[in-house]
Amino acid sequence: MFRTEKLYLSKLMLTIYCSLTVFVLVYLVYNSFRSKQDVLTNTLGIPKEWSFSAYIDVFSIEGFNFNILSSVIILIGSLTLLIFLSSMVAYGIGIYTFKYKQVVSVYFLLGLMFPVQLGIVPIFLIIKNLGLINSVWGVVLILGAGISVPVLLLTNFFANLPRSLYEAAKIDGAGEWTIFYRVMFPIASPIVVSLCIISSVGIWNNFFIPLITLQNDNVKTIPLAIMKYTGNIMLYIDKAMVTSVIATIPILILFFIFSEKVIESVASGGVKE
Amino acid sequence: MKSVKLFANLNDWLKQHPYLLFIAPGFILYSIFAIYPIISATKMSFYYSNGFGEAHFVGLQNYIELFTTKELYSQFLNAFKNNILLFILNLLLVLPVQIYLAYLIHTKIRGYRFFQSIIFAPQFITPTVVLFLGTLILDQNVGIFNEFLRMIGLEEWVRNWLGVPGMGIFIVFILNSWVGVGFSMIYFIGAMKMLPEEIFEAAYLDGAGYWSRLFHIVLPLLRNTIINVVVISYIFSMTIFDLNYLLGGVDGGYEHSMDVLTLFFYRIAFGTSGAMGGSLGSNSLGMGTTIAVVMFIIILIASLVQLKLMVRKEEN
Numbered sequence: 001m002f003r004t005e006k007l008y009l010s011k012l013m014l015t016i017y018c019s020l021t022v023f024v025l026v027y028l029v030y031n032s033f034r035s036k037q038d039v040l041t042n043t044l045g046i047p048k049e050w051s052f053s054a055y056i057d058v059f060s061i062e063g064f065n066f067n068i069l070s071s072v073i074i075l076i077g078s079l080t081l082l083i084f085l086s087s088m089v090a091y092g093i094g095i096y097t098f099k100y101k102q103v104v105s106v107y108f109l110l111g112l113m114f115p116v117q118l119g120i121v122p123i124f125l126i127i128k129n130l131g132l133i134n135s136v137w138g139v140v141l142i143l144g145a146g147i148s149v150p151v152l153l154l155t156n157f158f159a160n161l162p163r164s165l166y167e168a169a170k171i172d173g174a175g176e177w178t179i180f181y182r183v184m185f186p187i188a189s190p191i192v193v194s195l196c197i198i199s200s201v202g203i204w205n206n207f208f209i210p211l212i213t214l215q216n217d218n219v220k221t222i223p224l225a226i227m228k229y230t231g232n233i234m235l236y237i238d239k240a241m242v243t244s245v246i247a248t249i250p251i252l253i254l255f256f257i258f259s260e261k262v263i264e265s266v267a268s269g270g271v272k273e
Numbered sequence: 274m275k276s277v278k279l280f281a282n283l284n285d286w287l288k289q290h291p292y293l294l295f296i297a298p299g300f301i302l303y304s305i306f307a308i309y310p311i312i313s314a315t316k317m318s319f320y321y322s323n324g325f326g327e328a329h330f331v332g333l334q335n336y337i338e339l340f341t342t343k344e345l346y347s348q349f350l351n352a353f354k355n356n357i358l359l360f361i362l363n364l365l366l367v368l369p370v371q372i373y374l375a376y377l378i379h380t381k382i383r384g385y386r387f388f389q390s391i392i393f394a395p396q397f398i399t400p401t402v403v404l405f406l407g408t409l410i411l412d413q414n415v416g417i418f419n420e421f422l423r424m425i426g427l428e429e430w431v432r433n434w435l436g437v438p439g440m441g442i443f444i445v446f447i448l449n450s451w452v453g454v455g456f457s458m459i460y461f462i463g464a465m466k467m468l469p470e471e472i473f474e475a476a477y478l479d480g481a482g483y484w485s486r487l488f489h490i491v492l493p494l495l496r497n498t499i500i501n502v503v504v505i506s507y508i509f510s511m512t513i514f515d516l517n518y519l520l521g522g523v524d525g526g527y528e529h530s531m532d533v534l535t536l537f538f539y540r541i542a543f544g545t546s547g548a549m550g551g552s553l554g555s556n557s558l559g560m561g562t563t564i565a566v567v568m569f570i571i572i573l574i575a576s577l578v579q580l581k582l583m584v585r586k587e588e589n
Binding site: 007010011014017018021022024025027028031039040043044081084085086088089091092093095096098104107108109110111112113114115116117118119120121122123124125126141142144145146147148151176177180201204205207208211212222223224226227230233234237240244247248251252255256259262263266267268 | 290291292293294295296298299300302303305306307308309310311313314317324373374377382383386387388389390391392393394395396397398399400401402404405406408409410412414415417420451456459460462463466483508512514515518519535538542543558561562565566568569572573576577579580
């Protein structure tokens with residue numbers, strides 16, 4: 001019933017806009033295989049030769065692999081902590097009935113009102129006192145503690161589960177902890193996957209927290225490390241291209257493969273800081 | 274003996290309150306890193322301190338200083354003005370586009386899956402790379418936009434587009450829009466999918482055209498979603514930082530032209546050359562946290578609206 005519309009202008013504009021996005025990304029990849037001189041002096045010309053040396057240099061000389069490692073540890077560590085903490089909290093609030101339950105659930109919502117930037121001075125001092133400046137684990141702790149959104153979504157899920165499920169497991173003699181991780185957590189896995197997808201974008205691209213706590217070059221995350229090259233393109237344009245490709249293209253490929261699921265997750269979450 | 278008994282009692286007590294063990298770990302970490310910092314920052318804003326040496330209580334002096342010292346107040350006002358500008362541009366230009374795109378994709382125009390993925394994709398590009406992509410297009414020397422201008426004979430227009438005075442904030446806006454336009458678009462698509470199909474069919478049979486269905490049926494039904502997106506966009510606009518910092522540096526560009534509140538706060542609290550290095554004011558933490566508290570109040574207004582919406586959603 002919708003397909004009868006023509007919408008030529010809209011389709012044209014959409015096509016142009018999307019082509020621009022695709023063009024910029026292809027242009028980035030294409031230029032990453034050209035030498036510095038070639039890009040700087042012969043920007044739109046036909047390249048004389050292909051060069052892979054920048055790809056080798058960023059790993060062998062610049063140690064970009066350490067930056068990738070930092071980003072990966074922060075992503076996996078923060079996600080694990082976030083899911084572990086928030087599913088337990090949500091389970092505690094959602095399944096059991098107790099006094100002050102409302103107060104506790106509102107307490108966990110408060111984090112939505114406080115963007116992490118506002119508390120960064122005390123956070124910085126805590127991290128410093130823990131000796132975690134220049135450590136990826138400091139970033140993991142900070143990002144893993146922002147559990148407001150996951151708690152909200154998971155609490156709703158657990159609260160809506162049929163009560164009989166918990167009671168049946170209880171009658172079978174399962175302990176509280178066993179019921180949680182053998183029965184309830186697996187049922188929640190579709191939501192957990194959605195949460196992982198929504199949260200990982202924010203963690204992977206987080207710029208502010210690592211900027212404050214990571215100062216040594218070899219523990220910096222990918223976005224911070226790239227800054228060194230993009231900040232001085234006359235000197236480093238080849239390395240800026242290569243690191244940008246490494247930071248961008250694999251993730252985009254993953255996104256296009258799983259785009260249905262990713263988009264569905266975002267649509268269902270609908271909450272972002 | 275006594276301690277064993279106490280332990281047994283505690284164990285019994287926990288058995289009767291099993292939820293405590295589930296909530297405790299999250300409660301502790303969340304309290305330390307999400308709630309305590311806000312309380313602590315509020316307290317610090319009443320002290321004169323830079324983290325070294327002694328802090329002494331000064332009451333509201335920091336707030337008075339922020340709003341009466343000409344240098345501080347003008348920087349604050351200028352940064353806040355830029356935050357507001359970004360919010361208004363978002364509201365007037367990005368939000369309508371998001372609804373429009375969502376409607377096109379919701380009505381399954383040809384190739385809608387492809388369009389949807391491409392529009393959403395920049396969400397995954399890290400801010401540093403986003404600015405670099407902007408550089409590849411707009412830079413004076415390597416930018417292809419200038420090459421394009423030369424090609425079509427507009428030599429006199431060639432310039433360093435990233436360095437035009439006063440333009441920086443708009444570059445930040447354009448790049449942020451490119452990254453963010455897909456996010457709320459997906460959110461709107463999700464909301465449109467929830468609308469009952471029959472309404473559309475009835476309107477279609479009544480002869481309502483494609484666009485009149487958007488304006489007269491979809492938009493009124495999306496009221497709550499739109500309010501929610503406006504709130505999210507407000508909070509986002511008030512806490513924006515990455516691209517302003519990357520493009521303008523810690524000073525926010527020439528004459529602070531692309532300064533924003535978080536950048537102003539960062540500059541005062543952490544000095545002009547990185548975290549806790551370089552030139553730190555003698556009251557960096559006192560004044561820094563004061564700015565944070567003022568920002569918190571600015572955001573609180575919107576957060577309360579959002580919280581109310583969420584509680585209502587939870588009740589449904």
